Amino acid sequence: xTVLTAEKNKTCLACGKVLKGRVDKKFCDDYCRNNYNNQQxxxxxxxxxxxNINNTLLKNxxxxxxxxxxxxxxxxxxxxxxxxxxxxxxYFTHLYNTKTGKTYFYCYDYGYLxxxxxxxxxxxxxxx
Numbered sequence: 001x002t003v004l005t006a007e008k009n010k011t012c013l014a015c016g017k018v019l020k021g022r023v024d025k026k027f028c029d030d031y032c033r034n035n036y037n038n039q040q041x042x043x044x045x046x047x048x049x050x051x052n053i054n055n056t057l058l059k060n061x062x063x064x065x066x067x068x069x070x071x072x073x074x075x076x077x078x079x080x081x082x083x084x085x086x087x088x089x090x091y092f093t094h095l096y097n098t099k100t101g102k103t104y105f106y107c108y109d110y111g112y113l114x115x116x117x118x119x120x121x122x123x124x125x126x127x128x
Contacts, residue, residue, distance in 0.1 A: 010023075010025070012026070012027050012028045012032050013026050013027060013032075013036050014027055014028070014032035014033070014035050014036040014039075015028060015032050053091060056088050056091045057091050057092070057093060057107055057108070058107075059086060059087075059088075060087055060088060060091060060092070060107040061107040061108050061109075061110050063082065063085045063086065063087045064087075064107060064110035064111070064112065064122050065110055065124075066085070067081075067082075067122050068110065068122045068123070068124055073123070073124070074121055074122060074123050075121075075122045076115070076119055076120065076121055076122065077119070077120055077122060078117075078118055078119050078120070079118035079119075079120065080118070082120065089105075091107070092105040092106055092107050093106050093107055093108055094106050096111065104123065106125070109124060109125040110122065110123070110124050110125070111123050111124075111125065
């Protein structure tokens, strides 16, 4: 009997309507869930700043993915080509330093190693 009472008192986090169904339910439907989550994301003071950086990182990843053929482990591209495609060298997710002192710059699972004469070696992180 107490479970039913708890269900009747529980309301949707987005619209405030009384929820029916599972005890752990938080939203009426997908619309309310999406609306609530979108509002939470928009509340951040730097949300546009962070969103723009994430979009740039994803664009960088797509460019590296486009250059590296599926069947190949590595590819090369020059700086001019990468920049024409819209690549931004300022943004990367992490660095990988090898034992030989080389530094790879990664955009998620795709990375690049600066070579001589503004050429770059494009690689994809191997799945473990």
